[in-house]
Amino acid sequence: MFVLDSRLQQDTLLLGDYPLCSLLLMNDVQYPWFILVPRREAVSELFQLDAVDQLQLWQETNSLAEVLKDCFAADKMNVATLGNVVSQLHMHVIVRRRNDVAWPAPVWGKYPAQPYSAEQLVALKARLRLILTEGFCFAEG
Structure with missing residues (x-):
């Protein structure tokens, strides 16, 4: 039975599911x-x-990275599995821009996370509903 790692549960918000992966x-x-x-x-x-x-x-990763690159005008897409802290297999797909606070360094470890406000989250989900279509099912809420 699949169970999401507690650290991922703590640090992330569930958006929905592809055929294989939770996003x-x-x-x-x-x-x-x-x-x-x-x-x-x-x-x-x-x-x-x-x-x-x-x-x-790989299909889900590539599809997601491609639509995010265009939607968020990425300068670079960072795609990786690391698992040094969370051993459960997970693929990071991160939009990077030359003007983000960590550029060009990695996004983790240097700057404390700044959680989404309710308004920012609603706006992001609305934007994603326009681009995540094929094979994706949004979570309730």
Whole structure:
């Protein structure tokens, strides 16, 4: 049975689901920072997914990164699995801009997260509803 890691639950907001992955939003308004988590039990590495799931993860990652790059006018898309703190397999898809507070350094560790306000979150979700269409199901709320 799939259970989302408690650290991801604490730091993110659930946006909805692709066929394989749950899509989370890092609760930090400084960057459009998304996380894809395959809904598979006890998986910490890409190679632990079967071939079909590996392909699906890459398709979902690439699709998301492509629409986010255009929607948020990214200078660079950062896409990575790290898992040094959270071992559950998860893919970071982060929109980077030359004018963001951490550029060109990594987004984690240097600047404390600034949570979304209710208004900012509503606006972001409305924007995402326009671009996340094929194969995506939004969470309630």
